[in-house]
Amino acid sequence: MGGSSVIVHLIRHEKTKANLERKYIGWTDESIVYDKVNCIVPIHTDVVYGSDLKRCLETARLYFPNAVFHPFFELRELNFGDFEMKTYEDLKDDERYRQWIDVPQKVTPPNGEAFTAFQKRVLDCFQQIVEHPGIYVFVVHGGVIRLILSKFCEEKNFQEVVVQHRNIYTLFWDDIESLKGGEVCNRLSVAPIMVNENL
Template sequence: MGDSVVVHLIRHEKTNANLKGKYIGWTDESINAKELYFNVPLCPKLVYGSDLKRCKETAHLYFPGAIYLPEENFRELNFGDFEMKTYEELKRSSIYRQWIDDPQKVPPPNGESYEDFLHRVVRTFQQIISQNADYTFVVHGGVIRVLLSIFGPMEKSFQQILVSHRTIYSLEWPDYSQVKEGKRCKLLSVEPIMAKESL
């Protein structure tokens, strides 16, 4: 700590759309788990994340004493015409099937291309990592998958990476300049976040 860069990536708590299996991108929906107490093994003073409610609310639940710094560029992919729809509703669409097979080349209709999504996330992430320190982010599943595909210790595609709720993905580099250069981290650890009902 202090002589390296450690980045903690946390996915927001579930919303109704998540529970129903809907694609939720830029829709600003609140989280469900507002009455739970969380035992999070981190105590950051600053938390970075998306400007959407589900990330802000999760950060306030997990880190009530921290300052939250919202950033529009950390939003989930804009799903366009697929927004707030389920697989069952979309499975007969040929363009949806093309997107599922190759999301890096086929954008959602009226949505965002994978390249645009990747560039805005990685560019903003690299701007924030400005010195050797610990950084905590509360963001969306797609954002974490992008960052793990680019900076994870092993080469994996976006499609190969699964990201869970209530989990901390911690990446470590020897020096912040390696993040700026787009180098993969030296270490990745995964730790669950435990929850219990409020007393």
């Protein structure tokens, strides 16, 4: 790694009960379900950045038990408002929901957060954290990772990006000034987090 280069690892938190039930979970503070699994994480770090919600803190402790976790409110998932903790089946006949899923960048969930506000808080926080060359590890939410990938990767559209649990999405920049200038990363890779079934 060069002296001015940046590597950012993005990891989605482990699943919660709401994730298993396919509910929209934004600011609801649920714990993860599989908190005792033995995961094989192919990266090491002493510091992890993430959302201040329990599912990110618990995942960071599971994956990086010896690292210091720095929580940020600004790295939370979108606030889904009236759609929070509901499924597609619950909402499919709601015209407001259909409008929102068609163009989430332009339609705000009732009593929820505008996409522009979500985008600004996440990207501002991300760029404040990634200020210097080095390696950064984030444990955050699916929507946060989708947002960062759609901003910093070529040909990545927010609505088309799929972010799985137990994957590491790694972005590489040759120099920090490119990232600070909002330029797309030089390379993106995806690596799995494996579970050791023998332990």
